[in-house]
Amino acid sequence: MQAKSRALHEFGATFLGPALHVYAEAIESSGADHLPVCLAREGWCFHRLLKRLQRDHAIDLPRDPVYLRVSRTLLFRAMLGSETITRMALGNDFSGSVLDLMRKRFGLQLHEIFSALPIELLRFNCELPKDKDTVFEWLSPHLKALTTVVSPTRRALTAYLERSGLTDPHVRPLMLDLGYSGTIQKILTHTLKRDTSGLYFIATKPGETAVGDHQALLKGVFHEGVGWRSGCTMLDRSLLFECLLTAPHGQMVDMRQKSNGEFEYFYGREAATQRHFQDLKTVFDGAIDHVIMCRRHGVTYTRGDVQDLYEVFATKPNCIPHDVWHLFNVDDDIAGNGMINPMQMFAI
Structure with a gap:
């Protein structure tokens, strides 16, 4: 193995490996009536982890995991016009014009907006x-027109969820994601019109949340009930995990179902991790190999061990090797902030 590849592999083992090991144990003990649903960009790595553990007979899952190519942008777009989801979409931080809001949060193209x-x-x-009630009042007379604009996306999403097995009445979807408030899970609960569960690295608002007539149950593996800027490093500096836990295709912004029944996916711009995905795959391989090794040899970590390890990487200069610096780059378009580099932001 070349020196750079070895560095990437070892970084994956030390930075991601222990967290994925503890997370896999939590998934395994989540219950027999669940369908593991790996969500969005983070879910790509989680799905790869679970499939490898299954292949190596290192985990006992009641059902094969599903990878769901969704994002907040896609779901907000698909459900635009729904009063419940439109209000939810306006509840997250954003600063800019209504035009920018429609483009960045709902993924609408200019001709659709106009x-x-x-x-x-x-x-x-x-x-x-702050202005969510005012903006919703502005949009209210136009919700019917917006519903019409996004109807192809909504039809494709409905068919996609059904084909992925999420409408099976005999199993309860268990959403797997990094965190934090479970927005994607709540939108899916509304869209599917059924109760769902969610297992996250961090759940800022754990427990049952009513979404219409149904419930979304959120649980956190490493932290529950913590707030931003409350001193929880794993949450406040979670961008380090977010940068790495991504998919080769980046963020999905739209989808269509073609005449032959297959789905066509549309993605946002590439971050550094998409341009260097072979390097990121090596990091994932290192992390997943570490989990396999731990389960094979009875090595365990506590939640506290993972929290302490993350504290070191996220706060101490030079703990993240130079060979992986180029992977720490992520888009925050949904909040209107463009590309973010956490290495610079956190001065590490």
Whole structure:
């Protein structure tokens, strides 16, 4: 193995491996009535982990895991026009014009925006969530037109969820994701019109949440009930995990079902991890190999061990090797912030 590949592999084993090991144990003990559903960009690695553990007979799962290519942007787009989901979408931080909001949070293209909303409205600036009631009032007369614009996306999403097995009445979807407030899970609970469970690295609002007539149950493996900027390093500096736990295709922003029944996926711009995905795959391989080794030889970590390890990597300069610096880059378009480099942000 070349020196760079060895460094990437070893970094995966030390930085991601222990967390994935503890997370896999939590998934395994989650219950026999669950369907493991690996969500969004983070879910790509989780799905790869679970499939490898199954192949090596190192985990006992009641059902094969499903990888669901979704994102908040895609789901907000698909459900635009629904009062419940539109209000939810306006509850997260954003600063900019209504035009930018429609593009970045809901993934609408310019011609779609101009076909449904008047130019006067698009010029308004807003700050969310402070202005969410005002923005919803502005959008309310146009919800029917917006519903029409996104109807192809919604139809494709409905068919995709059914084909993925999430509508099977005999199993309860168990959403697997990094965290934190379970927005994707809650939208899916509303869309599927059924109760769901979610198992996250961190759940900022754990427990049952009512979404219409159904319940979304959220649990956190490493932290529960913590708030941003409350001193929880694993949450406040979670961008380090977010940068690495991504998929080769990046964030999905739209989908269509073709005439032959297959699905076509549309993605946002590439971050550094998509341009260097072979390097990231080597990091994943190191992490997954470490989990296999741990389970084979009875090596265990506590949640505290993982928290302490993350504290070191996230706060001490030079603990993250230079060979992996180029992977720490992520887009925050949904909040209007563009590309973010946590290495610079956290001065590590």
